Amino acid sequence: xxxxxxxxxxxxxxxxxxxxxxxxxxxxxxxxxxxxxxxxxxxxxxxxxxxxxxxxxxxxxxxxxxxxxxxxxxxxxxxxxxxxxxxxxxxxxxxxxxxxxxxxxxxxxxxxxxxxxxxxxxxxxxxxxxxxxxxxxxxxxxxxxxxxxxxxxxxxxxxxxxxxxxxxxxxxxxxxxxxxxxxxxxxxxxxxxxxxxxxxxxxxxxxxxxxxxxxxxxxxxxxxxxxxxxxxxxxxxxxxxxxxxxxxxxxxxxxxxxxxxxxxxxxxxxxxxxxxxxxxxxxxxxxxxxxxxxxxxxxxxxxxxxxxxxxxxxxxxxxxxxxxxxxxxxxxxxxxxxxxxxxxxxxxxxxxxxxxxxxxxxxxxxxxx
Numbered sequence: 033x034x035x036x037x038x039x040x041x042x043x044x045x046x047x048x049x050x051x052x053x054x055x056x057x058x059x060x061x062x063x064x065x066x067x068x069x070x071x072x073x074x075x076x077x078x079x080x081x082x083x084x085x086x087x088x089x090x091x092x093x094x095x096x097x098x099x100x101x102x103x104x105x106x107x108x109x110x111x112x113x114x115x116x117x118x119x120x121x122x123x124x125x126x127x128x129x130x131x132x133x134x135x136x137x138x139x140x141x142x143x144x145x146x147x148x149x150x151x152x153x154x155x156x157x158x159x160x161x162x163x164x165x166x167x168x169x170x171x172x173x174x175x176x177x178x179x180x181x182x183x184x185x186x187x188x189x190x191x192x193x194x195x196x197x198x199x200x201x202x203x204x205x206x207x208x209x210x211x212x213x214x215x216x217x218x219x220x221x222x223x224x225x226x227x228x229x230x231x232x233x234x235x236x237x238x239x240x241x242x243x244x245x246x247x248x249x250x251x252x253x254x255x256x257x258x259x260x261x262x263x264x265x266x267x268x269x270x271x272x273x274x275x276x277x278x279x280x281x282x283x284x285x286x287x288x289x290x291x292x293x294x295x296x297x298x299x300x301x302x303x304x305x306x307x308x309x310x311x312x313x314x315x316x317x318x319x320x321x322x323x324x325x326x327x328x329x330x331x332x333x334x335x336x337x338x339x340x341x342x343x344x345x346x347x348x349x350x351x352x353x354x355x356x357x358x359x360x361x362x363x364x365x366x367x368x369x370x371x372x373x374x375x376x377x378x379x380x381x382x383x384x385x386x387x388x389x390x391x392x393x394x395x396x397x398x399x400x401x
Contacts, residue, residue: 216243
């Protein structure tokens, strides 16, 4: 995972307990800069604006500190905010959520951590959540990121955050009943408990605590109010996040996780069936499955479905060259040299100076033998 890779093997020192707020923000600025330099930022201004708007709706009041939201291409279900107001959210988390209301609950938790200065409190108090010398071994260089994304801020502050975040989400017009649904979904796909390299939202023990807290809060509120007029916004959420979901699907199946990749592409295609890039990725998924299947009898059907997906992408956008290149790879894979050559030549006609042009030309040389 992105942050895990950054955490390992970097030399630094722990945050001193006597730190002041400005020093903490300076440290956060340095960590933010390092995270932004990874090349993993998902560049989609409309999505950033959407996430920032949802976050702002959860922070009423003129004194609320501005939050800048950045999406990282990472399949892990991560979301964390640094003390300088930079909030990072992973494509893997967006892919696991089903509605804007679920997103609002997760973002509200981050706004509470920021507004209540939990990082400063934990570091100064030296509480159980503070990065210890042992914990900082994998976290050297990014201690605030490690605290926010991995360990959390200790049971007491996290429990208080549960209640505050649900209240903020409801105040902003979101149905708080989506909170347990979100935590249940995350728990179903979570990794093992008490893992040193496990993100906070990928830990079953912590998700159990969040789930219990949400249910307790809802049970206490239910006798006095109705949630039926509050918003869920499921379709709007998938529409706004579909590009990030689509890119996360590609990350999943390129790593050999075909099931999650297929589910995410299906969600995108159900809402936007004329998206040529989604059909391109569907073809890639099926082509890779055909390569890696342990059942040879399944290969012809997968190859045929991949071809149909690529051709659908091309039909939707004839000026889109990538399906032609991928068709060339597919035909080369099944040794249909005539069709492979035709697809590669059509690709080069559309994109003669593309970044893959040298590689495609090498395939054409191979096909001439």
